[in-house]
Structures are given as structure tokens and as C-alpha cells.
Amino acid sequence: MIYGYKRPIQGDEQMTNQLTTVEVDQLYIEQHPYAKKRTQLEDLLMNLQSGDEVYVENIVVLADSLTQFEDLLKVVERDEVAIHFLHDNISSTSMLQLSLIEATTFFAKLQTACMSHRTTFGMQEAKKQGKAIGRPKKSDDNLKRAFHMYQSKKYTLQAIKEETGISKSTLYRYIDHLGE
Known part of the structure; x- marks a missing residue:
């Protein structure tokens, strides 16, 4: 068969x-x-x-x-x-x-x-089932704070990461997004 x-x-x-x-x-x-x-x-x-x-x-x-x-x-x-x-x-x-x-x-x-x-x-x-998929997003307030720290040129990327928890790649992605 x-x-x-x-x-x-x-x-x-x-x-x-x-x-x-x-x-x-x-x-x-x-x-x-x-x-x-x-x-x-x-x-x-x-x-x-x-x-x-x-x-x-x-x-x-x-x-x-x-x-x-x-x-x-x-x-x-x-x-x-x-x-x-x-x-x-x-x-x-x-x-x-x-x-x-x-x-x-x-x-x-x-x-x-x-x-x-x-x-x-x-x-x-x-x-x-309504469950969130993927990595949770960073808070917008935290991203804005990281962006302002970056723009002030008073902080290193490492200092920004330590202060906000925002990685270099996330910060640059956010900057690119704002540029668009």
C-alpha cells in the first residue's frame, strides 16, 4: 500500500x-x-x-x-x-x-x-495568545535621555550605556531613525 x-x-x-x-x-x-x-x-x-x-x-x-x-x-x-x-x-x-x-x-x-x-x-x-514577541523595547524617556547625553558631547558612549542602559547600536539606530 x-x-x-x-x-x-x-x-x-x-x-x-x-x-x-x-x-x-x-x-x-x-x-x-x-x-x-x-x-x-x-x-x-x-x-x-x-x-x-x-x-x-x-x-x-x-x-x-x-x-x-x-x-x-x-x-x-x-x-x-x-x-x-x-x-x-x-x-x-x-x-x-x-x-x-x-x-x-x-x-x-x-x-x-x-x-x-x-x-x-x-x-x-x-x-x-496576545504574548509579546521579541526583546522588550527600551523606554522612550530613557532613549531621549541617552540621545541628549550623546548630543551634549560631554559623555562617552560607555558612560551613556552605564547611565541609561542603552547600547551603542541602539543609540545609533535611534539617531538614524530621527534623521529619517
Whole structure:
């Protein structure tokens, strides 16, 4: 049997670009991008039998971490199932033929992609909950004080930083912003 698995990923939240080039007998679609409660993936894994094939667009669709990827590879190896990653043009069976440098590069890219995926969707979820994202802004009064100290030419940048907590780069960014 040929299975497909989709879930929202960074850059394809609607899953419109996944599995467009392959025909599958049964498609499993996860409705959310998060690592927890991946019921469709669990259902897929429970239905796999020896000789089955699973197609996913890329590894991030299937795994959220290197550890999860390793666990999934162990399951499919034990069940004698092949997983095909279309974007990477690789399968679970052909990974064994990679050189050490190719494998290292592959797993480094996987780790980066997993972190990017988690960060992107984590930030989106935090924004939905009304949480502030990023570094807190410096108070305008403190920035103005730093700017006046800078303009007076009586203070060094280090003294301004010690007095106001405003770094050199923040001060220059503020000065550039005022110039615009």
C-alpha cells in the first residue's frame, strides 16, 4: 500500500504544495503543525505493514526533532516499510548509501529545519495568545535621555550605556531613525 502524510509546515501552512507529484492509496492529513497530538501520524504508523511505502514532502513534515526522526526510522525499519522524502529526493532505504559528509550535512539541515519550524509556529501561537514577541523595547524617556547625553558631547558612549542602559547600536539606530 502507498500512503501519504501531510501537515502544515513553514512556508506551506495550507499544505497545497505537498505530495503534488505522487499518487497515494490513502492520505493522512494532520490539521495542525505542532509536535503534540499528532493523531494522524499515530494512525498511519499503526496501519503500516511490511512492504508499504509512505510519501511525505520533506522530513520536517514527518519529524519534529532528530530524536523523533530516529524513532520513526527504527519503526519503519522494523516493519520493513520505506519512507520517501520527495523534496530531499531520498528515502529511508537510500540513506544508508550516503557518505559521512552527506549524512552530516543532511542531519544538520534537518536539525535547523526542525528548529525553524518549531520557532515559527510557536511564535504564531504566542501572538494568537496576545504574548509579546521579541526583546522588550527600551523606554522612550530613557532613549531621549541617552540621545541628549550623546548630543551634549560631554559623555562617552560607555558612560551613556552605564547611565541609561542603552547600547551603542541602539543609540545609533535611534539617531538614524530621527534623521529619517
